[in-house]
Amino acid sequence: MGFRHKDIIALKDLTREEITLLLDTADSLSEINQRDIKKVPTLRGKTVINLFYEASTRTRTSFEIAAKRLSADAVNITASTSSVVKGETLSDTANNLLAMKPDIIVMRHAVSGAHEYLAKRVSCSVINAGDGAHEHPSQGLLDMLTMRQKFGRLDGLKVAIVGDITHSRVARSDIYGLTTMGSHVFLAGPPTMMPVGIERLGNVTVCKDMREAVDQADVVMMLRIQLERQGKTLLPSMREYSRYFGLNPEVLTLAKKNAIVMHPGPINRGVELASSVADCDQSAILTQVENGVAVRMAMLYHVCGGEPVE
Amino acid sequence: MNLLIKGGRVIDPSQGMDAVMDVLIADGVVLELGQGLSAPEGTPAIDATGLIVTPGLIDMHVHLRDPGLEYKEDIATGSRSAAAGGFTSVACMPNTSPVIDSKAVASYVINKAKSEALVNVFPIGCITKGGKGESLAEMGELKEAGCVGVSDDGKPVCNSELMRRALEYAKGIGIAVISHSEDLALVGEGVMNEGFVSTELGLKGIPWAAEDIAVAREVYLAEFAGAPVHIAHISTVGSARIIRNAKARGVKVTCETAPHYFTLTDDAVRGYNTNAKMNPPLRSAADVEAMKTGLADGTIDAIATDHAPHHPDEKDVEFNVALNGIVGLETSLPLSLKLVEEGRLDLNQLVSLMSCNPAKILGLDRGTLKVGAVGDVTVIDPSKEWQVEAAKLESKSKNSPFLGWKLKGRAVYTVVKGQVVYQA
Numbered sequence: 001m002g003f004r005h006k007d008i009i010a011l012k013d014l015t016r017e018e019i020t021l022l023l024d025t026a027d028s029l030s031e032i033n034q035r036d037i038k039k040v041p042t043l044r045g046k047t048v049i050n051l052f053y054e055a056s057t058r059t060r061t062s063f064e065i066a067a068k069r070l071s072a073d074a075v076n077i078t079a080s081t082s083s084v085v086k087g088e089t090l091s092d093t094a095n096n097l098l099a100m101k102p103d104i105i106v107m108r109h110a111v112s113g114a115h116e117y118l119a120k121r122v123s124c125s126v127i128n129a130g131d132g133a134h135e136h137p138s139q140g141l142l143d144m145l146t147m148r149q150k151f152g153r154l155d156g157l158k159v160a161i162v163g164d165i166t167h168s169r170v171a172r173s174d175i176y177g178l179t180t181m182g183s184h185v186f187l188a189g190p191p192t193m194m195p196v197g198i199e200r201l202g203n204v205t206v207c208k209d210m211r212e213a214v215d216q217a218d219v220v221m222m223l224r225i226q227l228e229r230q231g232k233t234l235l236p237s238m239r240e241y242s243r244y245f246g247l248n249p250e251v252l253t254l255a256k257k258n259a260i261v262m263h264p265g266p267i268n269r270g271v272e273l274a275s276s277v278a279d280c281d282q283s284a285i286l287t288q289v290e291n292g293v294a295v296r297m298a299m300l301y302h303v304c305g306g307e308p309v310e
Numbered sequence: 311m312n313l314l315i316k317g318g319r320v321i322d323p324s325q326g327m328d329a330v331m332d333v334l335i336a337d338g339v340v341l342e343l344g345q346g347l348s349a350p351e352g353t354p355a356i357d358a359t360g361l362i363v364t365p366g367l368i369d370m371h372v373h374l375r376d377p378g379l380e381y382k383e384d385i386a387t388g389s390r391s392a393a394a395g396g397f398t399s400v401a402c403m404p405n406t407s408p409v410i411d412s413k414a415v416a417s418y419v420i421n422k423a424k425s426e427a428l429v430n431v432f433p434i435g436c437i438t439k440g441g442k443g444e445s446l447a448e449m450g451e452l453k454e455a456g457c458v459g460v461s462d463d464g465k466p467v468c469n470s471e472l473m474r475r476a477l478e479y480a481k482g483i484g485i486a487v488i489s490h491s492e493d494l495a496l497v498g499e500g501v502m503n504e505g506f507v508s509t510e511l512g513l514k515g516i517p518w519a520a521e522d523i524a525v526a527r528e529v530y531l532a533e534f535a536g537a538p539v540h541i542a543h544i545s546t547v548g549s550a551r552i553i554r555n556a557k558a559r560g561v562k563v564t565c566e567t568a569p570h571y572f573t574l575t576d577d578a579v580r581g582y583n584t585n586a587k588m589n590p591p592l593r594s595a596a597d598v599e600a601m602k603t604g605l606a607d608g609t610i611d612a613i614a615t616d617h618a619p620h621h622p623d624e625k626d627v628e629f630n631v632a633l634n635g636i637v638g639l640e641t642s643l644p645l646s647l648k649l650v651e652e653g654r655l656d657l658n659q660l661v662s663l664m665s666c667n668p669a670k671i672l673g674l675d676r677g678t679l680k681v682g683a684v685g686d687v688t689v690i691d692p693s694k695e696w697q698v699e700a701a702k703l704e705s706k707s708k709n710s711p712f713l714g715w716k717l718k719g720r721a722v723y724t725v726v727k728g729q730v731v732y733q734a
Contacts, residue, residue: 134512
């Protein structure tokens with residue numbers, strides 16, 4: 001089967017077969033990243049614009065490298081230097097970019113739904129690199145790829161996701177992707193960070209206690225606490241958060257022996273994760289980053305119509 | 311102006327009337343009601359056979375955006391939209407630019423309406439100076455200038471002491487106080503109802519408690535001050551329950567809801583539809599049901615539209631930055647008639663909600679067809695089917711979540727002081 005979407009906005013929109021196709025493609029493309037000459041001509045002559053309205057290092061760099069390894073021309077635009085500061089609307093920005101005939105716009109935006117808005121207005125493909133608290137599909141895919149590589153399957157995995165679920169686009173994409181692929185997701189976090197009805201998104205269980213979520217888990221996914229976002233009302237202190245919702249070696253022993261620890265990064269060391277856990281053998285955090293390039297290559301490749309890879 | 315409206319089903323709850331008869335208006339006032347009325351030669355006549363004839367509909371909550379924001383709407387276009395929706399009177403909110411907190415601005419609205427409006431326009435002044443919530447506006451002078459109520463609509467009066475004094479002062483001078491009830495700290499940066507849909511869309515939610523808490527405060531303040539208060543656009547199960555209980559123990563509280571709150575749920579926001587972004591936000595199915603129950607059992611006194619025109623540039627943006635509100639004057643009657651079709655309301659209740667009660671709350675000499683009353687009449691064809699199309703809306707703005715909807719029923723004649731100002 002082929003990939004029939006012009007855009008990739010949300011993992012919610014993708015079927016099991018489509019996710020499998022993207023992961024399979026990423027697996028096969030990851031070989032390119034191991035070569036001496038890490039470049040294939042697959043997307044030669046295609047133009048990718050990385051339009052980043054929010055600060056990001058790893059996602060933007062990862063998309064840029066992915067585009068370049070496929071020989072696409074990648075241009076980066078960041079908000080601080082863009083016309084946003086001059087008051088230009090997203091619609092006008094989109095029209096101006098479109099006039100330059102890009103093939104793909106990869107966008108990160110602080111507003112949930114900004115990509116859906118953009119995709120309806122432009123003829124080129126739009127890839128969501130994170131929108132508000134909505135979705136972050138490339139992160140969801142790279143998380144799934146990492147898990148699939150480790151366990152050889154996604155079906156029947158127990159995945160614990162711990163932290164600020166309300167504000168996490170990673171959590172939503174992981175939940176949609178994983179539950180579509182047959183995993184069971186267990187959520188834990190402060191009650192102030194657990195949004196209404198989250199269990200209705202799929203095969204999801206909300207746990208009262210982090211230990212319950214981690215117990216017998218195959219994967220423990222720790223979310224980043226956005227120190228700047230929590231203000232004064234959601235948490236008493238980082239110290240207390242770390243004590244009840246941080247992953248330390250003792251809590252990790254509750255998980256399966258071969259469980260892996262994941263984190264979308266960047267880590268607040270000592271808050272979500274004890275340093276010893278972040279750096280332990282079970283940590284798959286750097287594998288996630290590595291897989292990010294392959295997954296993003298697969299996404300760029302498929303929205304461009306999936307020409308044969310040389 | 312003279313007019314004979316013949317053979318319609320005249321529904322006027324103000325005099326317990328529901329019968330087929332004629333209405334004769336002479337010199338702009340109701341001269342006679344009865345069967346087989348004759349009028350002097352040359353009197354214009356409307357054949358209302360099969361149609362419903364009611365006291366002119368009154369929308370007690372609209373935004374005409376004039377002065378200052380005329381690119382969205384002005385008094386002329388707003389009044390055309392009202393007439394096309396069957397409204398003979400509208401009360402317009404003071405959050406204009408400048409706000410209506412002085413005799414000068416109120417007089418501007420009244421004078422401009424006299425020369426440009428098709429329907430009666432009754433301004434509502436601010437509760438507080440500048441609408442800033444810091445000190446009382448000059449309500450006496452606002453009333454003298456022609457304001458029929460005071461409200462800081464769009465925002466609550468956060469200071470409870472100031473709201474208490476506003477209620478006491480307004481009671482003394484006999485002007486209605488209309489409360490926009492919201493606890494702003496709870497609203498925070500919320501942009502839609504807090505619930506499953508906000509979770510799914512990753513949008514910041516506004517909890518129902520933000521409305522309920524504020525409504526409860528107004529009820530207690532009104533009870534304490536022994537003064538009436540009217541709560542604008544209620545939207546939650548809790549608001550309806552609080553007001554029902556308050557009425558039962560004699561508190562002088564009245565309230566309104568808007569057609570979108572008894573028609574749509576927050577599901578309408580899916581796809582980040584900015585035409586479904588409003589304040590208070592569209593709520594859950596249980597809240598929609600509570601609005602219908604509240605309208606039927608008399609808890610909710612009025613249907614008002616909160617007609618809030620916005621320019622396309624203010625809605626065709628990312629959801630978070632889109633302005634709140636929708637236009638409503640032209641869709642209100644058919645959406646309300648739907649409740650009659652569903653058997654939730656009878657026509658007499660509908661006319662009370664859309665004409666008699668708003669007149670009573672604002673102290674208007676309207677909302678009745680008693681002999682001697684002003685000849686404001688709405689003639690409704692309840693079976694007329696039509697589709698809501700942006701190009702056909704009279705409002706300058708087209709921000710409606712009902713575009714494309716097929717609706718049933720609409721005003722076919724709108725009559726102000728005996729003169730037909732709109733004919734479908």
